[in-house]
Every structure is written in C-alpha cells, then in structure tokens.
Amino acid sequence: MLDNWLxxxxxxxxxxxxxVSMVVMSFAFAQRPAKRTRTRGLPFESGVSQGPPKTQRFTxxxxxxxxxxxxxxxEIVFLYPLAVILNELAWFAFLxxxxxxxxxxxxYVYVWRKGALEWQ
Amino acid sequence: xxxxTTPKVDWFALAPVLALLAASGLALLGAVLVPRRxxxxxxxxxxxxxxxxxxVLSALLYVDSGEARNVVAEAIARDRFAALAQLIVCGAGLLxxxxxxxxxxxVEEHAGEYYALLAAAGxxxxxxxxxxxxMVLFLAxxxxxxxxxxxxxxxxxxxxxxxxxxxxxxxxxxxxxxLLFGSALVYGSTGELMFGRIAEATRAQGLESxxxxxxxxxxxxxxxxxxxxAAPFHMWTPDVYDGAxxxxxxxxxxxxxxxxLVLAMRVLVAAFPQLDEFWTxxxxxxxxxxxxxxxxxxxxxxxxxxxxxYSSISHAGFMLIAIAANNELGGRALLYYLIPYSAMSLGAFxxxxxxxxxxxxxVALDDLGGLGWERPLLGLSLWVFMLGFAGLPLTGGFxxxxxxxxxxxxxxxxxxxxxxxxxxxxxxxxxLSVVRALYMRSDLEVRLMPAGGSxxxxxxxxxxxxxxxAVTVGSFxxxxxxxxxxxxxxxxxxx
Amino acid sequence: MRGPDxxxxxxxxxxxxxxxxxxxxxxxxxxxxxxSIEIMLNGANLALIAFARAHGQEDGxxxxxxxxxxxxxxxxxxxxxxxxxxxxxxxxxxxKLTALRG
Numbered sequence: 168m169l170d171n172w173l174x175x176x177x178x179x180x181x182x183x184x185x186x187v188s189m190v191v192m193s194f195a196f197a198q199r200p201a202k203r204t205r206t207r208g209l210p211f212e213s214g215v216s217q218g219p220p221k222t223q224r225f226t227x228x229x230x231x232x233x234x235x236x237x238x239x240x241x242e243i244v245f246l247y248p249l250a251v252i253l254n255e256l257a258w259f260a261f262l263x264x265x266x267x268x269x270x271x272x273x274x275y276v277y278v279w280r281k282g283a284l285e286w287q
Numbered sequence: 288x289x290x291x292t293t294p295k296v297d298w299f300a301l302a303p304v305l306a307l308l309a310a311s312g313l314a315l316l317g318a319v320l321v322p323r324r325x326x327x328x329x330x331x332x333x334x335x336x337x338x339x340x341x342x343v344l345s346a347l348l349y350v351d352s353g354e355a356r357n358v359v360a361e362a363i364a365r366d367r368f369a370a371l372a373q374l375i376v377c378g379a380g381l382l383x384x385x386x387x388x389x390x391x392x393x394v395e396e397h398a399g400e401y402y403a404l405l406a407a408a409g410x411x412x413x414x415x416x417x418x419x420x421x422m423v424l425f426l427a428x429x430x431x432x433x434x435x436x437x438x439x440x441x442x443x444x445x446x447x448x449x450x451x452x453x454x455x456x457x458x459x460x461x462x463x464x465x466l467l468f469g470s471a472l473v474y475g476s477t478g479e480l481m482f483g484r485i486a487e488a489t490r491a492q493g494l495e496s497x498x499x500x501x502x503x504x505x506x507x508x509x510x511x512x513x514x515x516x517a518a519p520f521h522m523w524t525p526d527v528y529d530g531a532x533x534x535x536x537x538x539x540x541x542x543x544x545x546x547x548l549v550l551a552m553r554v555l556v557a558a559f560p561q562l563d564e565f566w567t568x569x570x571x572x573x574x575x576x577x578x579x580x581x582x583x584x585x586x587x588x589x590x591x592x593x594x595x596x597y598s599s600i601s602h603a604g605f606m607l608i609a610i611a612a613n614n615e616l617g618g619r620a621l622l623y624y625l626i627p628y629s630a631m632s633l634g635a636f637x638x639x640x641x642x643x644x645x646x647x648x649x650v651a652l653d654d655l656g657g658l659g660w661e662r663p664l665l666g667l668s669l670w671v672f673m674l675g676f677a678g679l680p681l682t683g684g685f686x687x688x689x690x691x692x693x694x695x696x697x698x699x700x701x702x703x704x705x706x707x708x709x710x711x712x713x714x715x716x717x718x719l720s721v722v723r724a725l726y727m728r729s730d731l732e733v734r735l736m737p738a739g740g741s742x743x744x745x746x747x748x749x750x751x752x753x754x755x756x757a758v759t760v761g762s763f764x765x766x767x768x769x770x771x772x773x774x775x776x777x778x779x780x781x782x
Numbered sequence: 783m784r785g786p787d788x789x790x791x792x793x794x795x796x797x798x799x800x801x802x803x804x805x806x807x808x809x810x811x812x813x814x815x816x817x818s819i820e821i822m823l824n825g826a827n828l829a830l831i832a833f834a835r836a837h838g839q840e841d842g843x844x845x846x847x848x849x850x851x852x853x854x855x856x857x858x859x860x861x862x863x864x865x866x867x868x869x870x871x872x873x874x875x876x877x878k879l880t881a882l883r884g
Binding site: 421422425426429433436437440443446449452453456457460461463464465467468470471472474475478480 | 788792795799802803806812815816819822823825826827829830832833834836837839841842844845848849852855856859860863864866867870
Binding site: 255256257259270273274276277280281 | 292315316320
C-alpha cells in the first residue's frame, strides 16, 4: 500500500516545500523599505505588478519572440510519444528523431538568419 | 508496457511528398543564405525542380502500383488513385511556378518564402491524397491549408491580401475543427482511425444507424465541403480568390479543389460504404446547391476574378455529382474531369494575372476589352478556357461533364443530370460574356497606350498558358487514354 | 463504476466545441475568433482522448498530441496576420474587413 503512495507522498512534500520556502525566504532575506510606499500596498501576483498602464504598448519584438516560442515549444510534444518507445524502436527511433530535428533546424536557421531572434 | 514494432516505411510511396518537402526546405534556406537579389531565382528553381521531380516520381508510382496496398503502418494508401491525383497537383504546381515567375517585382521581398510555401503546400496536398487514416487526413489537410493561408497574405503591403489570408484562416480553421470533431466521433463510434477498418468495424458491430457515427460522418462531410469550396460552405471563396495574389489563386483553384474532392471520394467510399444511403444523398444535395448558387452568383459579378471564383464553386458541384454517383464510373469521371478543369483554371487565372499587371488593378469584365487583339495567345487561350468551363466540345470540359452525367445516369439519378444541364445552360451566359468582352474594341485600348508601348514579355507565363491550352484541347482528343488512366485508378477504390 | 463514463466526457467535449463555434460565429475581434477556433479544436481533442481511453487504445491520444501542434501553428499564423494588420493600423473587427466585396 505504502509502496504505491510513496512517490505521491514525495511529490506532495516537494509541492508543499516550494511555496513554503518561497514565503519563508521572502521574510528572511527581503530588504523591506522602512515605511509603507505605494508600491508595497499594491496586490501582488507572481512578481508581476498589477498590470501595465493602459497606454503602454508591447513592441513587435515581443509578439514575434512569443510566437516563435510557441511554435518551437509545441514541437516538443512529438518527442514525448517517441521517448516512451525509444528502446523498442532502437535505431529507427533515433533516425526518425534526427529527421524531425533536421526539419526544425531548417526552420531555425531561417528564423535566425532572418534576424527574428534579435531584440530591437 | 507498450509493445512497439518498427513500422516498415515504404520510402518510394512517400517519395513525391519528400521531394517537395526537400524543395521547400532548400528554397527556405535559399531565402536567407543567398544574396537577396538572387533569392527569387534560387527559390523558383528549387520549387520548379521539386514539382518536376515529384511529377516524375508520381508517374513511376502510378506505373508501379498495379496492386493497391496500404503502407507505413497502413497510414498511407499506395495506389493509382493517389498517384494520379499527385500527378495533377505536381503539374499544377509546376505551372504555378511559371505563372509566379513574372510576378517577380511584386514578391521580390518574400520570393524565397513564396516558393518554399508553394512547395510545402504541394507536399501537403500530395500527402493528403494518399491519406489512409483520419489522423493523416487531418495533418495533411492542415499542412497545405496553413501554407495557403500564408501564401494568400504574402503581399503584406496590400490590405486585400492580408484580409484574404485572415478570412481564409478563420473559415478554414472552422472547417478543420468541424472535420476534426467529426473524426473524433467516428473514432469514438468504431474505435478505428484507418479507413478500411472503420468500414469493417461498422459492418461487424452493426453500427449502420449509430447516431455517433452518423453525426461524425456529417461533420467530416462539412469539413471537406469547406475545403472543396462547395456551397453552402463556400462563403470564403470569392473573397480569398479575389484578395490573394493571382498566381496563388491559380494554384489554389486547381490543386486545392483536386485534393479535397479526391480525398472526399476516398474517405467516403473506403470508410463509409455501409452509410452510402446517407452520404450519397448529402453529397448530391451539396452538389445541387453549389451548382445553383455558384452559377447564379457568377451572373452578377463584374470583377472577373470573383466571377471565376463562383464558377469554381459550380464546378465543385459538377464533380460532387461524380462522388454522389458512388460507382466506378464516378471515380473515372472525377479523375478525368480534374485534368482539364485544373488546366483551364490555372490558365484563366494566369491570363488575369498578366492583365492585372498591365492595368495595376483588379480586372473588371470591361477591362478585358481588346485583349484578344493585343495579345493574341492570351486572348485565344482565355477564349478556349471559357468555352471549356462551359463544357463545349473541342475542350476536355465537354467529356468531363459527359462522363459525370453518365455516372449519375448509371446510378439512376437522372434528376441530377437535369440540374447539371440547366446549370450548364445558365453558365453559358457569363462565360460567353467574357468571350464577347475579349474581342470588343473599347476605348480602353486608347487609355492603355500611354502606359507603355508593347506588352511586357513574360516568357514563362506565356509558356504556362500555352501548356494549359494544350492540356485543355488535348484532353478532348486524348480522351480515351486519359479515361483509361482514370479507370485503372478508380478500379482500386472499393466501390 | 470508477467514475463518469465516456458519455459525460463527450458532453463536455461537445459543449466546448459548441462554445467555440458560437464564438467564431458571434464575436467580431479576430483575436477572440482565433481563441474560439482553439476551443473547438480542444473540444475535439478531449473527445479523442476520452474515446481512446474508452477503447483502451493509444491512437486517439497520439492524434490529440498531433492536433495540439497543428493548432499552435495555426494560431501563430493567425496572430502573425493580426500583428501585421495592427502595425498597419487597420480596424481589427472582422465585420469591418470589407475591402473585398462583390
């Protein structure tokens, strides 16, 4: 019984430890300004302040990088099913992997040479 | 533990797709690795080579596939039906490269990307016609669709082009989502994705009236209807055909229609033979609506590109009749019809592209005035293409309609033939009005003169138009060998 | 009975799909329309995964993974077009995209 639940227990402990340590450390190490400023009174979420002023605009570089990230990031899902059967398929899997990555490399070279990765 | 076996990959069956994929990758690399002024040439040559090699490979595949079989874990159908459709796609792609070549000054900035996307779209289409399960179907469909969304919008300096791309994406995405949900329902009902096994499971488990399967089939038909631009799923067609760069429109009108209809026939015949009562009626209804709507809307168009868009909707109607017939004659009719139709469509849009460049704006019916005298080859060709669309003899369009009607008669659906004949009669009016405009001398000629003396030399475009003309007329005289090819291909579907 | 059977999942999937379809048909901002198409695809994905589980196969799950990648590509192309339009300060309202009309 315990054998089945042990991994889950360890996982739960980690899940608990991370936020707890974050809270504790923020008390222990943070340098707080002596008096209450306006910034301190703002609601806090994941280190992101309440949101940009309405007039602020993101640069096009931001959208471009974000979109490139989405595309290249999602390609990883194709590697998960392959990872599950990597041993059974042996060399076939490896060659398929290279073929797949090769296509991605073509796209990457294009993006890179096109200068889309430079932040302006 | 998952038991995995290494699938045997039949590389020859995939060769046309891989050739086009390689061409696409090379053109894309060419776009960034060679000096910009040579990017157009490099991209164009790679795309043309890709389509030419894929054409040859498809021909070899056709010859070699006397026996139809399923390869690559049964995901790909290796048969003449797919090979013949690939031949049409690759031929259309090659001609599209020729037509695009003259667009050089306009696409200079994105020339490499343009040809890379053209080859990628061709690869996706070649993949789609060989699809043998619902997953490959969806992936291939999206593969070429996404390429075409970008191609439609590639002239980002024009509002119309961007708008066409976005509209195509939204409507196309909607259609794909419907197709996907339909596929999920079919999978849920039968537990299979492979076409042949869906049919087996339907028979074995007696699912003929399973509501889940019926709903799934209906949604699959809807999704394919969007791609084939059949009414009532056609609303994107005129806008996208009008707004996209004309060479792209030429390629889309020929190749997209080919693969969507060929695939529709394969999936319906191979996966849903037990439900034929339902889908033949549905397809026949869609065919009638397309014929009626396409022809009536074409009557009132002044913009020639939009008129041809509606005409393409009505032609989708004709070809859907061949699918609705659900017999071997229908398969033969569809494959034959696609050959002259693709040529006429490519050719007509190529002539429009040339005229558009002269005028610097969209071509209205009156703008064609005098084209027949100024540029005899283009004028004569457009004349023949219009007669071919109308289905008059001496063009392949005649035999195409004839074969479609004979398939419908064998099925016992004479009423469909009557609808088709009435539609043809109506279509004569707008096709002939183009012919009339061509040879009318108008004051436009005079207005054009200051713009520049002799018409530009567009060698490749003229050659492409001449090739389309040759196919249009040639398919009338070579009807026997072509129908033999189509028949051998249609025999391999399980009618 | 260990939990809700596949019908319940199908109901949720169908609701998601219908929500997305309504969004495409009714909303006018191209961003929201793209979002709605994603919701439709996710509805289909949920159905695929539920059915794969019900049939005890992997096919549907792999299909769903592939769909995710395709959906991302589609939405990125859509966003690219929208950014291109926004840079040209075009009106981002699909009902006002009327340069093409006939």
